[in-house]
Amino acid sequence: MQKLLQLRLDVEEYMNVSMFENILAKKSNIDKNSLSYCVIKESLDCRKSPLYNVSVIVSNDNDLPNHKIAPLLDIKSNKSVIIVGAGPAGLFAAIKLLQHGIKPIIIERGSCIEKRKVDVANINRNNEINTESNICFGEGGAGTFSDGKLYTRSNKKGNIEEVLEIFVHFGAEEKILRQTHSHIGTDKLSFIIKNIRKEILLHGGEYLFDSKVVDFIVKDNTVKGVKIADKGEVYADKVILATGHSARDIYQLFYDRGWKIESQNFAMGVRVEHPQQLINQIQYHSKHPSSLLPAATYSLTCNANDRGIFSFCMCPGGIIVPSMDRPNTMVVNGMSNSLRNGEKANAAIVVSVKEEDAKQFHSYGTLSLMMFQQEIEKNMYIHKQIAPGQRITDFMENRLSSSLVKSSYIPGVESVDMNDMLPKFVCENLKIGFKNFDKKMRGFITKDSMLIGLESRTSSPVRITRDADTLQHLTLKNLYPCGEGAGYSGGITSSAMDGINIANKIIEQWGM
Numbered sequence: 227m228q229k230l231l232q233l234r235l236d237v238e239e240y241m242n243v244s245m246f247e248n249i250l251a252k253k254s255n256i257d258k259n260s261l262s263y264c265v266i267k268e269s270l271d272c273r274k275s276p277l278y279n280v281s282v283i284v285s286n287d288n289d290l291p292n293h294k295i296a297p298l299l300d301i302k303s304n305k306s307v308i309i310v311g312a313g314p315a316g317l318f319a320a321i322k323l324l325q326h327g328i329k330p331i332i333i334e335r336g337s338c339i340e341k342r343k344v345d346v347a348n349i350n351r352n353n354e355i356n357t358e359s360n361i362c363f364g365e366g367g368a369g370t371f372s373d374g375k376l377y378t379r380s381n382k383k384g385n386i387e388e389v390l391e392i393f394v395h396f397g398a399e400e401k402i403l404r405q406t407h408s409h410i411g412t413d414k415l416s417f418i419i420k421n422i423r424k425e426i427l428l429h430g431g432e433y434l435f436d437s438k439v440v441d442f443i444v445k446d447n448t449v450k451g452v453k454i455a456d457k458g459e460v461y462a463d464k465v466i467l468a469t470g471h472s473a474r475d476i477y478q479l480f481y482d483r484g485w486k487i488e489s490q491n492f493a494m495g496v497r498v499e500h501p502q503q504l505i506n507q508i509q510y511h512s513k514h515p516s517s518l519l520p521a522a523t524y525s526l527t528c529n530a531n532d533r534g535i536f537s538f539c540m541c542p543g544g545i546i547v548p549s550m551d552r553p554n555t556m557v558v559n560g561m562s563n564s565l566r567n568g569e570k571a572n573a574a575i576v577v578s579v580k581e582e583d584a585k586q587f588h589s590y591g592t593l594s595l596m597m598f599q600q601e602i603e604k605n606m607y608i609h610k611q612i613a614p615g616q617r618i619t620d621f622m623e624n625r626l627s628s629s630l631v632k633s634s635y636i637p638g639v640e641s642v643d644m645n646d647m648l649p650k651f652v653c654e655n656l657k658i659g660f661k662n663f664d665k666k667m668r669g670f671i672t673k674d675s676m677l678i679g680l681e682s683r684t685s686s687p688v689r690i691t692r693d694a695d696t697l698q699h700l701t702l703k704n705l706y707p708c709g710e711g712a713g714y715s716g717g718i719t720s721s722a723m724d725g726i727n728i729a730n731k732i733i734e735q736w737g738m
């Protein structure tokens with residue numbers, strides 16, 4: 227017999243297992259010794275003193291839901307699909323194809339995760355940037371060195387549960403299935419991505435690493451395969467293009483060939499770093515919040531001057547990382563480990579950027595916003611991977627910080643006045659945003675908080691347009707633009723969902 231319980235519990239009642247089980251036994255009238263249970267939803271309500279909202283299925287005969295995914299099959303057809311890009315969009319498309327016995331050939335410009343880890347460490351340790359294997363490029367895609375947040379607002383675009391269950395199948399903790407704001411963490415993601423590779427290879431899928439796609443083989447407006455730099459050509463029945471939003475050479479290729487693309491608004495700003503303890507105190511409304519509580523997060527947004535100003539990719543207990551894919555440019559992003567136990571909290575605070583902001587690049591047409599993004603990344607470069615930094619209080623007053631707060635950013639930070647480096651409209655709107663956020667979270671503007679720039683890779687400045695019914699590119703048949711780089715998703719989960727959607731469409735078109 228199963229029963230659904232909806233509970234509102236204080237932190238100790240939920241986190242202390244024995245206390246929690248006593249409550250379940252009492253509420254369900256099931257003897258504690260024969261009680262089995264499965265928490266299906268968990269969220270933390272911090273509007274006042276923190277309380278957990280928990281939905282639990284309890285049972286006295288162990289008939290609880292299980293979360294098995296459809297198995298990957300050995301290849302059973304002579305059809306194959308090239309997938310360009312081994313990020314969440316590409317990998318989840320590959321998994322779905324193999325669930326139907328269709329061969330994926332995954333072509334990735336970056337390296338396998340083992341080698342990629344060394345390349346990423348080299349950015350921090352030796353200031354060496356491998357332009358093909360870095361925080362943006364390589365097996366697992368852009369979110370591999372991330373907080374691994376799995377929250378998405380795009381729940382109408384696909385099956386979130388399926389994505390989460392696939393992550394659990396490949397090694398993520400089951401708790402991600404129940405948490406409203408679940409995350410995986412960098413330390414666990416690389417292991418999961420390796421498990422995905424092992425199973426794809428086991429069933430006959432193929433991986434080509436260190437293989438940059440530089441062109442498509444096209445006949446009568448139909449894509450037949452791809453050209454790989456220095457490695458020749460690969461042919462398949464269809465091609466999924468899941469190259470992420472940092473593959474500017476792919477956008478350039480489409481532009482040069484006259485294949486349909488559109489420009490797309492994105493957002494730009496800085497990473498803001500606070501002591502995690504301060505964020506905990508603000509969010510949990512207490513000078514000494516319970517140590518049982520997780521590192522607190524926030525999500526802030528406001529509008530001014532017809533623009534959105536918002537926090538993005540908040541990483542509690544995390545670090546700021548160098549995320550450029552080429553030398554002489556500055557881009558940062560954030561990541562956390564699964565425990566989120568670092569001393570700092572960082573988040574992007576960004577301002578929306580529109581086509582009219584990139585007037586000086588209008589001659590580049592649909593690439594004007596991309597050129598603008600690239601230009602600011604160059605302007606923010608100081609030397610090596612040293613990031614420009616400023617205390618938030620000094621930024622608000624337009625003055626250089628005479629000293630900086632210790633940051634989690636390993637290559638080092640140098641004092642600058644962001645007002646001189648960032649576009650004027652970004653600074654003005656950031657200031658409005660910070661004031662607004664300080665009203666919502668008293669203490670947000672503090673001398674103990676630092677701004678570190680530049681946060682520019684929030685979403686794609688270009689969209690590779692596809693047909694709404696067939697999901698194929700508007701001018702190139704058999705090519706399926708997919709994921710964040712194509713402008714159809716933002717974040718790990720929605721990109722994975724888009725990969726699954728594309729694979730499902732191909733399976734449907736083949737009647738398999």
Ligand SMILES: Cc1cc2nc3c(=O)[nH]c(=O)nc-3n(C[C@H](O)[C@H](O)[C@H](O)COP(=O)(O)OP(=O)(O)OC[C@H]3O[C@@H](n4cnc5c(N)ncnc54)[C@H](O)[C@@H]3O)c2cc1C
Pocket residue numbers: 310311312313314315316333334335336361362363364365366367368369370371372373374375376377437438439440468469470471472473476539547549559560561708709710711715716717718719721722
């Ligand atoms: C540091 C960091 C932290 C992040 N944190 C989070 C987070 O916590 N939660 C979240 O939801 N999102 C996060 N994101 C965003 C998230 O990673 C992306 O939204 C997501 O990875 C997009 O998936 P994708 O598969 O569409 O593209 P990507 O993940 O960008 O993958 C594209 C892949 O294509 C490859 N590629 C590009 N061009 C070529 C080519 N010409 N030939 C062959 N291969 C090519 C790239 O090397 C890359 O591996 C973070 C991003 C970064 C950089």
